[in-house]
Amino acid sequence: MEQAAEEDRQHAIVEGYADKDGVPYVMVIIEGGWSHRSYGHSYVAKSVVAIIVVNKMGKLLFLGIRNKYFSICSLAETRKPKSNERKYYKNWSSCSFSMESDILVEGFKASEKTHGLRYFKYIVDGDSSVQKEISERVPYGLQFVKTPIETFV
Template sequence: MKKAADEERKLAMEAGDTEEGIPFITMIVGGGWARHSYGHGFSLLSGVGCNTGHRTKKLLYIGVKNKFCFVCANAKSRNTDAPTHVCFKNYTGSSFSMEQDTQ
């Protein structure tokens, strides 16, 4: 992503898309959130947001939010401590706020 950002910056500079020497990079922003709605609202467990450079079409940033970890949930259901593991749970806010909080 760093190389892609450097390339996008270089192309912006070459095109003269700058102000006071600072390049302006146009990005394409997108995201996806798994949404379950069975008449009870929605409860997101995971979401992703990404920024792609307009000129290079390369990934400049990706942010992932997870409210669930199988290992932690399994340990909790058994009333035991979770073993040492790489835990991908990195979000504890409301499901509704996950979409706005992709930083």
């Protein structure tokens, strides 16, 4: 991811894609995924993964995972282990429906610090809650986060 980001950062600089603050920017594709049960069962995912991929190069820039349940964590809680050296993967306790947007907002927020980039435009599958969260919570402002329709204008 670091190498992909550096390549795209250099490409943005060469092409002159920098904002008013001089920070290079790129267009990205964002996507989230989670499991669903079929055949009429009501099911809310306990784990969600979301990614940010640079549009031009098609390379991964960010990957995030939220787990609402992890069997080893649950087992450890009941056994109360003496050692705190275990690594636990349960990292979410809020509503399952907000996991995807939280991951993607995290990726947008980390873009400058991690890669020296801003995500100027993004392509998303039309999830309005994700678009709303990014618009409201991304620190570098609305002028850099565009809706999917605007990405093709």
